[in-house]
Amino acid sequence: MLTIDDLDVWFGYPPDRVDAVRNAAFSVAKGESFGLVGESGSGKSTILRAVAGLIDSWSGRIEVDGHPVHARRRDRAFYKTVQMVFQDPYASLHPRHSVDAVLSEALSLQGMDDIDRRIAKLLEDVGLGRGFRFRYPHQLSGGQRQRVAIARALAAEPRLLLLDEPTSALDVSVQAEILNLLTDLRAEHGLTYVMVSHDLAVVGHICDRLAVMQHGRIVEVMSVEALRKGAGEQEYTRHLIAASG
């Protein structure tokens, strides 16, 4: 579903150029859930943003569904295949757009018909009642906002969902709800996930495999079973697992 090879991402120009990601390579199979873990600043979110096309200063190869993506331009088909859920639900919803406006814009941009019915279906999918349809973000809690953001990402009926720490801005009890929702949605829609997190427990809950990153490099790709056993091949991985207790 997603193949990344020899990916370098940088910011700025020499002499101030910062290399955020160096020589990253991994691939995610259809229907798989893949985690990217590491400390803050290790470049995990940067990879996600480069895949989504939000950063254009990268080199290497990114293939989605067997098609290499263009560095700057993405076509309609790309946006119908790949969607993203952002970290902070307080920043990812337009403060002046109601839930209805957000979802109907997403649907109409994706060329969907029968928008009224689809909005009701999307809200139901993410566990929000019809009563939420005409609310504004400031009338919603953090968890509810993240559900709206997930509904917006699902509007395109994508097959690959990029999750950028979707629960780190939420309360612990709400985190569990959102994680369960994501698990259910994946089973229901046959989605492929790539999830960034610094929380190994979250990754262990959602993902099948994961890549451990440090200083912009992928240190190790391992299975979740190995993570649970604490059996990292690399010194850094074992250190990370031990630190997260």
Next chain:
Amino acid sequence: MSETSITRPQSRREWLLSDAPQTRRQARLGAIYQGWLTFRANKLAMFGLVILILLVFMAIFAPWLSPQSPFAQNLAGRLQPPSAEHWLGTDALGRDILSRLIHGSRITLFIVGTVALIAPIIGLFIGTVAGFAGGWVDQVLMRITDIFLAFPKLILALAFVAALGPSIGNAVLALALTAWPPYARLARAETLTIRHADYIAAARLQGAGPLRLLIRHIWPLCISSLIVRVALDMAGIILSAAGLGFLGLGAQPPMPEWGAMISDGRVYILDHWWVAAMPGLAIFIVSLAFNLLGDGLRDVLDPKGDKE
């Protein structure tokens, strides 16, 4: 417990303040009502609003409200002090000052309304395009803005009027053309803070093009702060228009423009103070009202003032 609370129909207020609106219309009206409640809590802003509503009424019904024609001269009764017959006195040609003030409110509203419509729209457009596009577009547009900002506003307006010829229409045009740069700066600054926001990125991921992002996502967030700024600048615009009128480059005699009226009264200011003071007072009251209104609007509209 009590069935009545379930079956009781919602009052209109509850309907508006509902946490879970049922329709798009209800949600929108609810948001407006919420804003109105915030605005109403500000007594001074309400005071400003009342004055401005009165001004609009005065302008609409000027012919019926004014005791005399604003142009009727009576040289025998010139420079009369305020009296029962002429509440605000008469000017050098014996014209009733009250009638002239009432008719002048039309001109004032015309100037303010037109400038307030043109300048922010030019500013919004240039500012958001510059901020959103970045790169050389930003450079070019902002340097043009700098050039306009580098001139004193009134002097630049004077130059425009001198080039176009003195008339009220040209004065408005000149004011609008000199008033937009601050709005462009403001809109650009707002755009810079929101263009990298996650919700813009999310819309981009839905396939939204730059034009759509600009109009549907960025403008709604810039407009509120622009409206506040316009309301606060309105007083300045009235004064600039009065200034042009005073210099004889705005409204031409015998139009009862307030600035021109002050200019007429200048000669007699020591012996017949009311000729200049009355229009001055009118300008002062209207300017103050706009400032108060702007303050109230800031509470309602400025996103940075939001409590949540």
